[in-house]
Amino acid sequence: MRDWRHVRTDRLRLDRPVQDDLADLHRIHADPDSWAHFPQGRHLDLDRTRQTLSQSEVDWARGLGYWSVRDSAAGPVVGMAGCTVAGEEPWWNLYYRFDSSVRGRGYAAEAAGAALEAARDVAPDRPVLAYLLEINVASRRTAEKVGLSLVWSGPDAGNDDPDAVRLVYLDREPDDAIRAALDVRFTPRPTV
Structure with a gap:
């Protein structure tokens, strides 16, 4: 397994965040x-x-986490991105958020x-998931561009907007266990 704390892509410096x-x-x-x-x-x-x-x-102590993203060696952090496992979820959560000045x-x-490459290196049997809101077209395009496919959609539990629709993308076809976990995690529960 590779050390993923510091990664260089064509244009980006991805580093484990520091204080x-x-x-x-x-x-x-x-x-x-x-x-x-x-x-x-x-x-x-x-x-x-x-x-x-x-x-x-x-997260990094467990093997993989989100990176601070820079587009130059001495520049500021322009984003945060990567994969982590939230709690006991059976998947990697893919995350990306960037400063508005570098979007597009x-x-x-x-x-x-x-992040997909890192997650597949660290735990290849664990699927990579991205969840986002239907109205966030740019985030949808990003998920699709890296090869994730839509596997679930429905009301967004806990969202202040009652009309919000949550989309869940995955890097592979979900098996029965993953489908059941998706339903538990993303299906809104009735309030009593």
């Missing part, structure tokens, strides 16, 4: 434009971004491609 990345990561995650399709996900305070950075340390350059697909 010095906190301000840049917060700027990206606090930007309302970055959360236009899911406003409730926005980081309203620095502590939330600190939690993200702390979780990253846990194909960075998300480039980082996502590296």
